[in-house]
Amino acid sequence: MLAVAEFAPVAILLAALVLIAGAILAASHLIGPRRSGPVKDIPYESGVDPIGDARRRFNVRFYLVAVLFLVFDVEIIFLYPWAVLFLKVAQGSIADVAGFESLGYGPGFLAASVGFFFFLLAAGFVYEWRKGVFQWD
Amino acid sequence: MPPKVPRPDPAAAFIERTLRDWRVIAALGAVLLIAPVPLVWLGWPWIRPLLESQFWFSLILGGLAVFIVIHLDAAFILAERKLSAFIQDRKGPNRVGFWGLLQPVADGIKFLLKEDYTPKQADKPVFILAPALAFVISLAGVAIIPWFDQITWPWTGPDGETYTVVGQMASLDIGLLYLLAFGAMSVYGVVLAGWASNNKYAFYGAMRATAQMLSYEIPLGLGLLAVLLVAGSVRLEGIVESQAASGVWNVFVHPLAFLLVLIAGFAETNRAPFDLAECEQELVAGYHTEYSSMKFALFFLAEYSHMVIGSALVTALFLGGWAPLPFTSWLADNHTWWAGLIKFSVFWGKILLLIGLYMVVRWTLPRFRFDQLMRLAWKGMIPLGMVIVVVQGIATGLGWRIDPAAPWTANLLAGGLMLGINILITLGVLWLMSRSRAPVTGRQDNLPDVIVPPAEARLAR
Numbered sequence: 001m002l003a004v005a006e007f008a009p010v011a012i013l014l015a016a017l018v019l020i021a022g023a024i025l026a027a028s029h030l031i032g033p034r035r036s037g038p039v040k041d042i043p044y045e046s047g048v049d050p051i052g053d054a055r056r057r058f059n060v061r062f063y064l065v066a067v068l069f070l071v072f073d074v075e076i077i078f079l080y081p082w083a084v085l086f087l088k089v090a091q092g093s094i095a096d097v098a099g100f101e102s103l104g105y106g107p108g109f110l111a112a113s114v115g116f117f118f119f120l121l122a123a124g125f126v127y128e129w130r131k132g133v134f135q136w137d
Numbered sequence: 138m139p140p141k142v143p144r145p146d147p148a149a150a151f152i153e154r155t156l157r158d159w160r161v162i163a164a165l166g167a168v169l170l171i172a173p174v175p176l177v178w179l180g181w182p183w184i185r186p187l188l189e190s191q192f193w194f195s196l197i198l199g200g201l202a203v204f205i206v207i208h209l210d211a212a213f214i215l216a217e218r219k220l221s222a223f224i225q226d227r228k229g230p231n232r233v234g235f236w237g238l239l240q241p242v243a244d245g246i247k248f249l250l251k252e253d254y255t256p257k258q259a260d261k262p263v264f265i266l267a268p269a270l271a272f273v274i275s276l277a278g279v280a281i282i283p284w285f286d287q288i289t290w291p292w293t294g295p296d297g298e299t300y301t302v303v304g305q306m307a308s309l310d311i312g313l314l315y316l317l318a319f320g321a322m323s324v325y326g327v328v329l330a331g332w333a334s335n336n337k338y339a340f341y342g343a344m345r346a347t348a349q350m351l352s353y354e355i356p357l358g359l360g361l362l363a364v365l366l367v368a369g370s371v372r373l374e375g376i377v378e379s380q381a382a383s384g385v386w387n388v389f390v391h392p393l394a395f396l397l398v399l400i401a402g403f404a405e406t407n408r409a410p411f412d413l414a415e416c417e418q419e420l421v422a423g424y425h426t427e428y429s430s431m432k433f434a435l436f437f438l439a440e441y442s443h444m445v446i447g448s449a450l451v452t453a454l455f456l457g458g459w460a461p462l463p464f465t466s467w468l469a470d471n472h473t474w475w476a477g478l479i480k481f482s483v484f485w486g487k488i489l490l491l492i493g494l495y496m497v498v499r500w501t502l503p504r505f506r507f508d509q510l511m512r513l514a515w516k517g518m519i520p521l522g523m524v525i526v527v528v529q530g531i532a533t534g535l536g537w538r539i540d541p542a543a544p545w546t547a548n549l550l551a552g553g554l555m556l557g558i559n560i561l562i563t564l565g566v567l568w569l570m571s572r573s574r575a576p577v578t579g580r581q582d583n584l585p586d587v588i589v590p591p592a593e594a595r596l597a598r
Binding site for chain 2: 006007008009010012013014016017018020021022024025027028029031032033034035040041043044045046050053054055058061062065066068069072073076077079080083084086087088090091107111114118121122125129134136
């Protein structure tokens with residue numbers, strides 16, 4: 001059950017934090033001095049004149065990390081509801097979760113299905129490892 | 138002729154002398170501590186209904202927590218400088234106030250008075266948005282930390298009813314997922330700052346930080362999964378209560394998952410030895426190179442708040458949360474106001490201990506190289522996390538679990554089994570590590586051997 005009222009304090013907290021951050025930024029913007037010059041406006045590169053923009057190409061491996069993260073993290077998040085359910089079913093403290101047991105799906109089914117899911121995850125992980133994706137040096 | 142020394146301003150000298158006196162600082166502290174008491178006493182008729190309603194109590198608690206976190210952040214800066222000074226045999230800040238105690242105040246004033254500079258080449262809206270975003274996201278986790286379980290107020294209503302409030306700002310069904318979501322979102326502050334600065338140091342710092350935070354999010358998630366398999370709830374208060382009821386904190390039976398989460402926490406907050414994103418020797422200051430004044434201060438606050446929230450997460454999941462003593466269920470069923478106060482203080486005490494650990498680690502260990510960092514995440518911690526989850530899943534399926542209702546012998550057996558399995562896995566990891574090749578030295582392995590000519594040949598040239 002998703003009760004919207006439960007989230008009211010969270011929304012108020014977030015709004016208050018945004019206000020605090022805005023107030024801090026506004027205060028330093030109003031109080032601090034402002035001096036500008038041609039040299040000051042150059043990007044800081046330890047005193048060396050910068051060559052070109054910072055918006056340039058970067059190593060594709062950073063992109064690869066992002067894709068891997070998406071795959072793994074989403075798969076792990078899928079396991080969270082399972083973990084909670086699995087404990088309750090294994091304990092027998094849930095008689096019938098959404099008609100699970102009456103369909104014949106007991107703890108064994110839960111374990112086997114996630115075992116298969118985890119096997120796929122591990123197989124993908126080993127494949128990536130052997131393909132040299134985790135080679136950063 | 139002796140050089141002309143400007144005569145010190147008598148008023149400034151007087152203020153300086155006064156503030157360096159420990160009695161003045163003690164009196165200031167005492168006033169700050171005692172000042173709320175008469176205010177609460179005078180405003181009691183207005184405060185009481187606020188304490189009785191869960192909604193207003195949540196807001197008071199949240200405001201208090203944010204207040205504490207922000208002020209602790211300032212105190213941590215002094216504490217960290219003092220600790221680093223102690224480790225490096227220096228004195229540390231000792232000019233502003235007695236023992237440097239007013240240094241955070243001086244820092245705050247200076248942050249305000251410095252120029253709020255936005256570089257010409259920067260992407261202005263994003264440049265301003267990034268520190269605010271980092272700040273908001275790092276503190277948002279305060280909402281679901283269970284500071285204590287609940288308090289039943291000693292007074293009763295007109296019809297003799299009692300008032301009970303929960304020591305958590307919002308008791309969400311998604312609990313842990315909320316913290317994970319905001320933990321993952323903290324990448325945005327960093328990557329937007331680096332991108333918007335349009336500075337190469339900042340950009341590379343942001344790229345590194347992103348890759349690092351994403352990589353360590355996965356072992357963190359796996360370590361938490363192992364806890365969920367024994368707690369049976371994603372609500373943080375449920376996880377804490379299951380530990381407090383039996384007195385067996387998760388760290389005693391799942392030390393490996395604890396280590397995974399702790400190390401991932403170090404990496405998530407970009408603290409040494411994982412501070413590749415702001416590696417001074419290579420990247421000046423990393424993603425906040427172009428930031429100054431309060432924008433920089435917001436990044437600083439965000440980093441320390443992230444540490445506090447991360448420590449609170451580790452405390453709630455592994456260190457028994459508000460439970461004061463291990464191996465007893467002392468105070469677990471006591472809902473008086475003083476018990477609530479003790480639990481609140483105990484929770485903060487555990488957070489402070491963990492942050493002390495963060496600081497000692499920062500000033501003790503050298504920094505990783507980037508390939509070592511990524512190898513530790515992907516080839517070390519993620520496989521280890523997967524093994525832990527599988528083992529814990531099997532154990533849960535077999536019913537090996539600490540259960541407050543079960544006799545203590547059964548709990549001892551289950552806990553001992555889990556601890557034994559953890560030790561076995563640790564031994565396995567150590568064995569694998571000892572089998573691996575001599576220290577991997579990164580890229581140098583692949584380079585052809587450089588032949589250094591003998592000294593005579595070089596001199597002859």
